[in-house]
Amino acid sequence: MSAPLPDHIDILRLARQGSKLVGRLSLDGMARFRQGILLQDDIVNTDQKPVLKDVLQEHQDIGFANIELEFGEDDEHNLFINGKAQASVYMTCQRCLEPMLVELDVSFLLGVVEDEARAGRLPGQYEPLVITGKSSSLPEIIEDELILSLPLVALHEVDQCSASTLMTSVSAKGRGKGDGQEDDKEENRLNNPFSVLSTLKKEGKKH
Numbered sequence: 001m002s003a004p005l006p007d008h009i010d011i012l013r014l015a016r017q018g019s020k021l022v023g024r025l026s027l028d029g030m031a032r033f034r035q036g037i038l039l040q041d042d043i044v045n046t047d048q049k050p051v052l053k054d055v056l057q058e059h060q061d062i063g064f065a066n067i068e069l070e071f072g073e074d075d076e077h078n079l080f081i082n083g084k085a086q087a088s089v090y091m092t093c094q095r096c097l098e099p100m101l102v103e104l105d106v107s108f109l110l111g112v113v114e115d116e117a118r119a120g121r122l123p124g125q126y127e128p129l130v131i132t133g134k135s136s137s138l139p140e141i142i143e144d145e146l147i148l149s150l151p152l153v154a155l156h157e158v159d160q161c162s163a164s165t166l167m168t169s170v171s172a173k174g175r176g177k178g179d180g181q182e183d184d185k186e187e188n189r190l191n192n193p194f195s196v197l198s199t200l201k202k203e204g205k206k207h
């Protein structure tokens, strides 16, 4: 099992030194991310699902993100963080409303700047990370990336979903009506609290 990472890091120093950080971070401090996933307590308290309780106890990585961060400075003196985050979380399947395991695996390239004006001048491959002061919260940085990597709608594979029999009969009935499924997708997207953030991020990248 990998070592826990510090909560606060001096990004400018790490980037100038070309440092690397590898380890794991607890999801406990990531309140916004935790709104999008099922917490251990949510699942264990559901007495109808004793099986999941066992799964969670065996699954040591639940509740943590495995992180790999490379800090550096490019030829144009832009400081950057090239990172990866992996986490196994539970979400509610929107078809059967039972918990399902979702493996998150996200890569990101952050351009580190000290003010918004410089963020606008970063080369296009960098997602701006504006930092203030010497100490930055590592969980906050990782949390943003994990939120963006969450699926907008969690669904079991059809053959693993306990509502799949129901779904087959519903879709057979609905056939001929055309675009009903698209409407559902749109509605799910609008209801997802993180969809706003992902839209913002996409728009930000165009500049």
Ligand SMILES: [Zn+2]
Pocket (backbone or CB within 6 Å): 093, 094, 095, 096, 097, 098, 155, 156, 160, 161, 162, 163
């Ligand atoms: Zn399901």
